[in-house]
Amino acid sequence: QMDGVMGLQGWQWLYIIEGIPAIALGLLTPILMTDRPRDAKWLEADERNWLTATMDAELAAKSQSGKHNFMAGLKDKRTLVYSALYFGLVCGIYGLGLWMPTIVAALGKFSTAEVGFIVFIPYAVAAVFVYFWSKRADRTGKRAWHASVSMVLAGVGLVAAGYLLPVNPFLAMVGLTLSAMGIYGAIAPFLSMPSAALTGAAAASGLALVNSLGNLGGFISPYAVGLLKDATGSNQSGLLFLSLCLCITAVATYLYARRRPEGDASLDPAVAAAAAVDPAKVS
Secondary structure, eight states: OOTTGGGOOHHHHHHHHHHHHHHHHHHHHHHHOOSSGGGOTTSOHHHHHHHHHHHHHHHHHHGGGSOOSHHHHHHOHHHHHHHHHHHHHHHHHHHHHHHHHHHHHHHOOOOHHHHHHHHHHHHHHHHHHHHHHHHHHHHHOBHHHHHHHHHHHHHHHHHHHHHHTTTOHHHHHHHHHHHHHHHHHHHHHHHHHHHHHOOTHHHHHHHHHHHHHHTTHHHHHHHHHHHHHHHHSOHHHHHHHHHHHHHHHHHHHHHHHTTSTTTBGGGOHHHHHHHHHOGGGOO
């Protein structure tokens, strides 16, 4: 409906409208957010004091384990492992975008607005799931378990969507919704693990490396899916590959992190130090 307005085409308006919120938030972030809890005016005084004391205790506990400068984060073995694991997760994420247009087209002929509402469904359900799943991961401290279960759910959902499409497009949409729940439900507990493993400047550089190397999966996986489709003549082979990426990553994540402090908060000495500050506020 915006096509032709101010001499711009519809796709150009799409980019502009999507970019405006990011620009607005970028301008507001330095004003609304603070670098330190003690400067956060939107927290009560006792909350600021508790959070400052807790972070100091966690930093003191982690500082005993080694260097935490910028280069240490890039060289840390854990950073490289989580980069490889995130690569597998991102490869699987591509499957959601790959299969969505095919399933929506199979549901029937819809207007552009109707297609937008249909595509919204998996993401809306996933958003609700992510909220409660992330809270559960925080409450239990079982980050590795929650991330792994989510990835398995995503892999199963992708396979279900692919193989149910010829049978019933609506069931295929259910499978795709499960996949969206799993994919987005895995991201928060997964990325919280390298965040918990590293501290100081090492955390900043380490997380940047995990995201940079991991997101290469979004570049490589389309080529792999294309090669498989050309070789087999079927989209299902590509979905099986992406599902396999997710399931292998889920198993590897669980085996690597389940007995590590960042994968299970109950094993983290920093958690014990925070509990000593105020046991009532540490779950």
